[in-house]
Every structure is written in C-alpha cells, then in structure tokens.
Amino acid sequence: MKAGSKFLNAVSAVALSAGVVASGAGAVTFVSATAAEAAVIQRIDVRGASRVGAEAVRSNLTITPGKSFSNTDIDNSVKQLYGTGYFSDVKISVSGGTLVVNVQEAQLVNQVVFNGNRKIKDDKLATIVQTHAAGPYSDTQIQSDIQAIKDAYAATGRSEVEVTTQVVPLGEGRVNLAFVINEGDRTKIDSINFVGNNAYSAGRLAAVINTKRSNFLSFLTRKDVYNEDKLHADEEALRQFYYNRGYADMRIVSSDASFDEATNKYTLTFNIEEGQRYDFGPVTVQSTVEGVGSDQLLPLVRTKEGHVYSAKEVQKSIEAISDQVASAGYPFARVTPRGNRDLNNNTIGVEYLVDQGERAYVERIEIRGNSRTRDYVIRREFDMSEGDAFNQQMITKAKRRLEALGYFSSVNISTQPGSSPDRVVVVVDVQDQSTGSFGVGAGYAAGGDGLLLEASIEEKNFLGRGQYIRISAGGGQEGSRAYGVSFTEPYFLGYRLAAGFDVNHSETSSNDNYDYEETSVVLRVTAPITEDLATTFRYNYKQMKYDADNSDLSDLSAPYQHLVEDSPWTRSSVSQTLTYNTLDDTVLPREGIYATATQEIAGLGGDSQFYKIYGKARYYHLLADDADIIGSVSASAGYVVGFGEHLNVFDQFTLTNGDIRGFENKGIGPRVRGDNDDPLGGTTYFTASAEATFPMPGFPRDFNLRGAVFADAGTLFGNDVDLRGDGIEGEDASLRASVGVGVVWQSPFGSLRLDYAIPVLKEDFDKTQNFKFGINNQF
Known part of the structure; x- marks a missing residue:
C-alpha cells in the first residue's frame, strides 16, 4: 500500500473513532468526533518503533499528555510522522486516557552505489541524489533521484540516458541501493538556422547565443548541448541584442528544436520578426x-x-x-x-x-537551484534584506551583479505575493556552472632563457564561498623558475571589500653573468565607489637577490656590479589604484572603457625611496555591427621621481613586449653603453596602440577565430640611476613604433593569440622580437 493511501486510511479511521472513554465496569464506549474535540490523554503508547525509538516518535507529535487535542492535532501528527521519511505506515487511536501510536518503520538504506557511469563521477552523482546511506528508503524519493540523474546527463548532451535501480535486501530492515546507468551517446547540434533576419546575418546572431554547432572540440566546451532552458536563454539573448540596437518591436515568432534519431543530432531554428529600427x-x-x-x-x-x-x-x-x-x-x-x-x-x-509607489516590504528572499554556491554568497549581492523596503531597481541591480560574478549559467529573479498585501517574496533561481580555469603561457626570449612556459590553475568560486584562488608555476630552458599564489575574499568582514594577497617567487639568469631571485608579497583591499569605479589599496614588499655565482664581475656594467655586490635589496611601498570599467564583456569586449591609474610611494623601510604615478586606458567600439569588426585604442604613461640621491635600476620603468609589440621585454629605453648594454629602464614612458579585430574569413563565426591588425608606438626615456662612470645611450625620448597582424582564437582551451610585429621606428641598440604568443585557458 502506498504511503498516501495509508495516510488517508489512518485519517479515516481517526475520523470514525476519534476517541474512547470508560463507562461502567470496564465497558468501552466510542464517542463521536465532536466529543474528541475536548479529549485529554494521560500517556502516549508507541508501538513498532524498534529502530527509531519511542521518544523520536513522541517528539514528532503535536499532542501532549494533559492537554486537550482535536482531530486536527491527530491529522498534523500523522503528517509529521510521515514527513520524517522513516515510516511506511502510521495509525493513531485513543484508548481510554492513552494515545496509541502504531508505526511501521520504512527500510533503511545501508549503502548507495552507482554503476555504469563514466562521464559523471560517483562523487558528483552523490551530491545530486537525495537518498543517502543511513537514510530511509522511499520510492518517491528514488524516482526523484532518477530524474535528477537524467537531468544531470542531459546537461552534458546525453538526453537518452537510462537509469534503473537494483535493491539488495540485507535483513533487519536494511537494503543496499544501486543506480544502474546506461549513459548512451551524446547528442549534438547539427545546425542553427535563423529565419526572418535582415538587419543582421546568421553568423552575427550565432555569436550572440550561447548554444553552438558541434565541432571537433565541442566535447570540451559543452556548448553544443540542447535543452529547453538553454533555448529560452538564447531567445532572451537575441531579444536583448535587438532591443539594444534600436529594434524595440523585435519578437521571436517561434523557436524549434528538431531531433534526428538517425544521426542523434538537433537542428535549431529561430523564426524572427525584426520590425523597424528606432x-x-x-x-x-x-x-x-x-x-x-x-x-x-x-x-x-x-x-x-x-x-x-x-x-x-x-x-x-x-x-x-x-x-x-x-x-x-x-x-x-x-x-x-x-x-x-x-x-x-x-x-x-x-x-x-x-x-511615490506603493509601500511594500521584502518578506523573505528565497534562493533555489544553487547546488554549489552558498546562499550567503547570493544574498550579499542584494542591497536589501528581509524587512527592508521593496524596490524593483534593486532587484535589477542584484541580477546584473549575480550575472557578472560568472558563477552561474543562468540567473532569474521573480516576485511572489507575501503573507499580506504589503509583503513580497523575492525568488532567486540560479544554475551553477564551472568556475575553475587553467592557463598555459608560452614565449621565447632570444639570448636569455629561451623557451618560457607557465601553467596556472584558478578557481573563482572556491568551495562555493565566492573566494578567488590562483596557483601558478613556470620555467625556462636555462633553469629559470617562477611560482605564485593569489587569494581574494570578495566580502571582507561582511563588507563589500575585496581583500586578498599575492605571493610570488622567481629565479632567472642573465647572460650567465649573474642569477636573479625575487620574492614579493602584496596585501590588498578593493572598495567600490560606484558600479563602474573602484579603488584598491596595496602594501607591497619585494626582496631582490643578485648572485654572481663566482663569475668575474668585470663582465657586468658598473650599475649591475653594484646590484650584485650589495645584494640582497628590499623595497617596501604602499600604492593606490583607481579602476574604471564599463566593458560589456570580459572575454571579447565590443564596447566600453577599461582604465587604471596608480600612484605608489616607496620608503617604508627598504632600499627604495620614490614616488610613481602611472596608468593605462583602453577604449573599445564596434566599428561594423553585422561584420563584427571591433576597434580599440589605448594609451599609457608613467613617471617616477626619487626622494634620495638616485633611483635603483629596479625602481625605474621598463616596457614589455605587450606594451610595444615587435620589441623584447626591456628591449627599448636607456641602456649602459658598451658590449654588455644592460637595460636601465627609464623615469618616464608613453605608449599608444590602435587595433581592429574581425572574424577570420573562411571560418564559421562560432569557431571564434579572429584576425587582428594593429599599430603600436611609444617611448621610454630619462634616467636617475647612478652610472658609476659608465656611459648611457637611449636616454632621449626617441619614438619607437611597430605594425603587425595577429590571430586570436577563443578556443575551448582559452584565448590563444599569436602576433607578428615589424618595428618601423627603432634605435640601433634596441632588442627586437617579431613573434609573440600566449594562451589563457579556461574550463
């Protein structure tokens, strides 16, 4: 008999014989349900609770000896006992002054195992199902668990998965439960079609939606997985795309997913009515x-x-x-x-x-769907809490913040009526997504460390707490090594303050003349000023060791001999950075500004005393919407002045091959005159860059392969280092410039970029590097 039927039978029995009273010499007379309204019992007799225990049953009753009770109390007690999941049958009756509770215990689950699963591991499935060891065996819950497993596989593209169960009795009311899984083949997306689009090509619209056609790397991205929720999200993405470009009347007439069983592939079709542009x-x-x-x-x-x-x-x-x-x-x-x-x-x-609006208050904020992210991580993105005034714009702002976190594949916030007309329930539905990433970087330094490699792993939502952690390690052919650890708590002490630290250590060699070892520690805290503007305060400590390793110091220039002889060096400073960010997308921005400005003061102990100010700004603008040609311009500048007699070599600015492509790291600027031509850096620099990127012709848009053309220019000049008798070259503000082309691939491994730059303005002593390569991987 099903639990629901047993519950109804129990209630019926109670309704017919709500209570009994003693009459005469031990005779028993049944009283009506109305009489039971005033019934009082003196004791509770529990029968059948051998494993659970009588006291556990009594604690789930709403009836207390010595107090009157009604049929409603009996109904509630039956419901509450069924609700524990530990009983398959419950009957309550009254005999004299005793409440008799007969229960039949449900079977207990001894062990839960998963068989046949290869694509989703046991530990992940264990978090999906609600049936666990030492818990009650419930047919209803198991059916719900089977559906949860199917949903998890459907999210990976295996919508044809089959899930059955095997139950092995162990005696004494215990069973082992096995979920048997036939994963089936992964479904794919054969094509994505758009009908009725005139203003924008199918390729441009395909770049807007999250679902992509299947290709040879789709098993990594999982973007070729079809489900209804993703289809609805794609519809909304298309609407917003048109609404933000003047097409206020745009509507999606229909969206259809056609499945071909022979090929196990879907064909998606979006039927669009664009309307007029306003x-x-x-x-x-x-x-x-x-x-x-x-x-x-x-x-x-x-x-x-x-x-x-x-x-x-x-x-x-x-x-x-x-x-x-x-x-x-x-x-x-x-x-x-x-x-x-x-x-x-x-x-x-x-x-x-x-x-003025109607007075309404937030009764509660209900969060659903977050299987990994903690509730408080979501709640803290709201500027209101339970009991505060309800404001729809705060809801919109919180939704935007939650989406910007990158923790969720979807965020939906709705409202429901509360317990009274002036109370509102805010319902937050989210779906967690992978937030881990790994990175691989590669480069080549001619005449130095040769091939350089770096690997890193990061997690943006560590343990579901919203914390950021990154660990990196790298090395080069000539024995160079680098290690780093970063950690950020985005809500320090419960405030919207992002506090964290960075610890880095590196070891390199320079032309076999000396070894260099650097260890740095940074403590930082970031506070928002507006939605787009934030400020960061840092304490920076760095130790630098130069070791000649018994080499002849005469091979070094005088400033570098000084570095080696007086090593180690330390620098202690504080800095403050303003960051302005209006980018529409962090991966492939098409519109917006990203700018930083930093000032730094060194002299809190250590060997450096200076004031620095430097910054960089980049502006993105969509040059041709349908062709998806993105233009960007950037500029940067910096100046340092010493408080003492001279600056140290390591206190001056140097430029990298990312600042002016076509030149090596430290390839331009003041240098020691002579054969060793050691770089000194400079006190002042300016750079500017212009770039345009576009979809690579001949490749599908959703392959995310883009070409780039660029021009860089800049200069690094000025010197405040004690030359100790050596000469200097490159101290003036001679302009360097380069032009080049690049290829950018937003691959399943991350953003991969290869640039080839040709210097068109340079000095004879500059160090050039035509190729530049880098990867930043995500999963």
Missing part, C-alpha cells in the same frame, strides 16, 4: 514626488534624443533616477518609462514617470 525621440521626466523636481532628475537620464534606441540605456536611466529619489528619502519611489512611438519618423520618445 532612434530616441524627445526624452522627459515627470515627478510627483514632493521635493524632487523633474529638472533635478533629467540630467541623470542616459537616453538622448537622436541616439539609437537602447533598452539597456533606458534601464540604466531608471536605476539612476530611482537611486537619486531613494537617497532623498523615498525608498518606495517607482520609476515607470512610457514610450511614445512616432512611426513616421521611426522614433520612440521616452517619458519617465516618477511617483
């Missing part, structure tokens, strides 16, 4: 909030008449207005945009209506 018409603000005038709010609006209509800019305007009104003391204020279409001119005028 610009912004007149933009106004109307406020009915006392003390907050429309003229105060209009400057906050991001939407400007004549610009291309963008739903994203409307949303940012709403948030800016809402924040301003809330800071003025109106937390319930509501901002409602009203669009006025002018079909003759293809414009949409926007009127922002600001009113």
